[in-house]
Amino acid sequence: MAAEPRRSVVRRLLSVLATFDTMTPTQSLTEIAARTELPLPTAHRFLAELTTGGWLERLPDGRYRVGLRLWKLGTLAPSYRNLRELALPYMQDLQHATRESVQLAVLDGRTALCVENINGVRSVSTMSRIGGRLPLHATGTGKVLLAAAGTELLKALAEKGFRRFTRYTIIEPGRLARNLEAVRDEQVAFSREEMTLGACSVASPVTGESGEVIAAVSIVAHSSVDIDRLAFAVRTAASGISRQTRLL
Amino acid sequence: MAAEPRRSVVRRLLSVLATFDTMTPTQSLTEIAARTELPLPTAHRFLAELTTGGWLERLPDGRYRVGLRLWKLGTLAPSYRNLRELALPYMQDLQHATRESVQLAVLDGRTALCVENINGVRSVSTMSRIGGRLPLHATGTGKVLLAAAGTELLKALAEKGFRRFTRYTIIEPGRLARNLEAVRDEQVAFSREEMTLGACSVASPVTGESGEVIAAVSIVAHSSVDIDRLAFAVRTAASGISRQTRLL
DNA sequence: ACCGGACTTCCACCCGGTGAAAGGACTGGT
């Protein structure tokens, strides 16, 4: 288009990679071209280069997905690998002690990004898995991260409106703000079937060396479980992880 | 250089990404330019684009490492994520039962690529972590994968020569071939301080729907542990994981 | 204060990237 300057090759290529996400782990050529607003031949050329090099792979049905080379590169990202490694023994302890699912999440933009997940023996159904995203207002980890993030993020989310997942989801900004105040006071957040009917969670903040909240660790359990009684355990685990982050 | 045609932009950019690996998770501009054989200004431009977009991040000391966006992309690669998810409950069971470290690895080129690792309570020191690579001739998982890979790979490795890690490492091709024959017969492989003094492992193959070996699961323990007694447990776990791969 | 190494910016030049068009392949419906 004459009015719009052509994007650089680098940005075009990266825009192809950026089209892959948890909602669309596989895509056709046409879908990628549409999402990147690139002509088919251009998208086709980029995909050819990426699949030849092993960064993407082409499935028998012609769709594309992330390949081994990107997976391997992803394993090199230390921001979460170190945190995960530090956190894992405490999360395993927590899972052993409570027999429930345990998760670790970090704030990423306007969502909670799950960077570690250990399914419990009783394996309550959660939407979360490593790499998965959770809303900030409806989950334990999300509330912990939102409480620490400051009022600007809350405002921005409020403007967009909060999505209701169940009849228990808190979608009124004032009510949520008060809820988050309590989270800050008590260093623990609950989600009582606010995300998924039948599932509750209790989360606590993991802090870095200057006390800033860098992650949240949570227990996810069936709603029949008395999660108030699990609050102490998750806070203890979060404290242990926090201490580890400060030792390094 | 006039005699050598200029590489495409796409290949140059990808060559920058390809310089990151487990040995060099962080690098300076100069190191990247040297490894990619790109002029400094060119490498600098690519790095600027990649860091602006969140694919790489620049550390306070000026070095670069893989960023969140590549980490997230990496989590989308299904080849190992699904296998990991399938395997994790069995690996956790194995770890609970034995209290030792448990690993899952796949064949990648001429190495065993660790795609999952659960540290044991007794946490024997291993070189392995997720994304890490292990030699095929000296580790339990490596032998399982090499045994299944056919004689061509063994020949190719023998030509290159086997590296000795400890005085117990098997580096004679004939002796290794007989060892692998036993692995195929018994569906279990041992490494008795062949990789690391003080560490032993026992591994068993995970098979796909057509019986082909797609991964190996292993227990890694201190050499004082009687790992022969753990062989049945790891074979059971491998069978369970194999059954799961066939149900999907 | 000085120096060396690493990094950043500039800009005249050029060659690799471009996409409309055409052709091929595949699939589903009749």
Added chain:
DNA sequence: ACCAGTCCTTTCACCGGGTGGAAGTCCGGT
């Protein structure tokens, strides 16, 4: 079996973004 529609692949004349040597800046070590 045939046909239409959709998706994918290839071509090639054109052009604009990419290029890297040189110069400048910054920073850490002596």
